[in-house]
Amino acid sequence: MYRESLVNLIRQECGNPMFGVEVGVHRGATSAILLRTFPQLVLAMVDLWGEWKDVTPHTLEEQKQFRQQAMASTNFAESRRWIIGEDSAEAASVLLGGWWCPQTHKWDFVFIDADHSYEACRRDLGAWLPVVKTLFCGHDYGKPEFGVTQAVDEFCEEQGMKVNVTEGHIWWVRK
Numbered sequence: 001m002y003r004e005s006l007v008n009l010i011r012q013e014c015g016n017p018m019f020g021v022e023v024g025v026h027r028g029a030t031s032a033i034l035l036r037t038f039p040q041l042v043l044a045m046v047d048l049w050g051e052w053k054d055v056t057p058h059t060l061e062e063q064k065q066f067r068q069q070a071m072a073s074t075n076f077a078e079s080r081r082w083i084i085g086e087d088s089a090e091a092a093s094v095l096l097g098g099w100w101c102p103q104t105h106k107w108d109f110v111f112i113d114a115d116h117s118y119e120a121c122r123r124d125l126g127a128w129l130p131v132v133k134t135l136f137c138g139h140d141y142g143k144p145e146f147g148v149t150q151a152v153d154e155f156c157e158e159q160g161m162k163v164n165v166t167e168g169h170i171w172w173v174r175k
C-alpha cells in the first residue's frame, strides 16, 4: 500500500526521476519496485545492515541476509543501483560530496525509512535535506509508536517547509 503511494508521489512530483535515494532498505522490496517502475532511475540504496535499536531487533547474521536479499531483488538493475552499506548520515555526506557522480550533487528524491526514533529521524532530516533537489519524503508519519511525526513537524517548521501527508503514512515536502 505505502509502496504504491510512494510510486504515485514520485511520479507526481518528479515525473520520471533520474536519481533517487532510499534511506533504510531492509530486504530491498521498495528499491526493486522503484527500479522497475522508473526505467531510467539510478537509485542509491542506503542501509547499514548492522546494529540499531529496532522495535523488533535483528541479529547481525539476519542483517547480513537482508543485505543479500536486497542485492538479489535488485540484480535486474545492477547497473542502476548503488548499494551504500553505511550509516545514514555518513552516506548523505558521501552523496553530497559528489565524488561518485558529480552531476548528481542534488538528487530528485530522497525517501527516509531508517531508524524511526525521534533523535535518529531528526538527524536523518538534517543530513539529507541538502542532498535533495525536488521531493523529500519518508515513511511512518502519524504512527504513535515512532518519533517520526514529532521530528518531521519540528524540523519542517524550523525550515519553513509545509509538511504534506499521503496514503500509507508517507510525509512529503516539495523543495
Ligand SMILES: C[S@@+](CC[C@H](N)C(=O)[O-])C[C@H]1O[C@@H](n2cnc3c(N)ncnc32)[C@H](O)[C@@H]1O
Residues within 6 Å of the ligand: 022, 023, 024, 025, 026, 027, 028, 029, 030, 046, 047, 048, 049, 050, 052, 086, 087, 088, 089, 113, 114, 115
Ligand atoms: C523499516 S526498515 C526499511 C524498510 C524499507 N524501506 C522497505 O520499504 O522495505 C529500516 C531499515 O533501516 C536501517 N537502518 C537503521 N538505522 C540506520 C542508520 N543509522 N543508517 C542506515 N540504515 C539504518 C535498518 O538496517 C533497516 O533495514
